[in-house]
Amino acid sequence: MSIWQAIILAIIEGLTEFLPVSSTGHMVIASSLMGISAFEFTKMFTVTIQFGAILSVVVLYWKRFINSVDFYQKLLVAVIPALAIGFVLKDYVDAMLERVEVVAISLLLGGVILIFVDKWFKEKENPVTTPSYKNALIIGLFQCIAMIPGVSRSASSIIGGLTQNMTRKAAAEFSFFMAVPTMLAAATYSVLKDLLHLEISDVVKLDFPKIEKALSSITPQEWQVLAIGNVVAFLVAMAAIRFFVGFLTKYGFKLFGYYRIVVGLVILLLLGLGIEIKIV
Structure with missing residues (x-):
């Protein structure tokens, strides 16, 4: 992967991660068109740059993260469903991730x-501007729908917030806050287990020889690309x-709905043309 390809993917990650448009769908299209979707490092890169996107939320809303213990307790309640269901249904979710048509259909239906x-x-x-524990749990259950590739974690959790009579702004911001522990857990697990082939116990026990061996498998050039990707994703995500x-407060969701439909149709068109598409 070249630096320019990394920058393009990082921009896409930063733009789409917190919008209700499915970052997965956009990564599918971009990596396939650039011919890098089959590379193992591409998968590592797209997972790792999520850390930069996560950091943007913490920086933008840092006062919320030092506000009170109650804030963290509600976040914990909200993310428990996704962590629990994700652990139980991991193999099923991974199987769906192999099916690009699922992404396309999810984009289309979600757009409607x-x-x-x-x-x-x-x-x-x-x-409601500040969710209760019950609100947080229900929103967390809605977030689980995003385990279907292409649904969009942001879209499902924001709609969950709207069902609890939250304002668009409050629902969107709580979705951002939920993303921090949810994405941090998922990204960390994926990096350790699937990409570095480490067990969480290896890190907890500080098995330095095994950790060093895993990290040494990443070349200096790849470390440079990962660093650039995270910085770009961080900056773009803040702006997004x-x-x-x-935009959401003033205009609502309709434009994002039409956009999702277009992206879904593009993926189906690429599949119809016989272009190889692989979910990274």
Whole structure:
């Protein structure tokens, strides 16, 4: 992977991770068109740069993360369903990840839903701005729908927030906060288990020889590409979050719905043309 390819993927990650458009779908298209989807390092790169995107939320909303213990307790309640269900259904989820048509169909159906979301969940008087523990749990259950590739973690969790009478802004921001522990856990597990071939126990026990051997498998050039990717993803994600909150508050979801439909159709078109597409 060249530095320019890394920058392109990092920009896509930063732009799409927190928008309700499915970052997976965009990574599928971009990596396939650049001819790098089959490379093992591409998978490592797309997982690793999520750390940069996660950091953008912490930096933008740092006051929330030092606000109170109650904040973390609600986040814990919200992410437990995804962690539990993800652990139990990991093999089934991994099997779905191999099917690009699932991504395309999820994008299409999700797009149709987003077109009508604003009509279904009109903001009412006395909306919820700070979720209760019950609200957090229900939103967490909605987030589990995103285990289907192409659904979008952001879209499912924001819609979950809307079902709890939250404002668009509050639902979007809570979705960002949920992303930190959810993505951190998923990305860390994937890097250790699937990419470095380490067990979590190896890290906990500080098995330095095994850790050093795993890390040495990454070349200096690859470390450079990973560093650049994380910086780019961090900066772009910060800008995307600021844009999304303002846009969503003013205009709603409809445009994102139409956009998802277009992306889904593009993937189906690429499949129809016989272009090799692989989920990274």
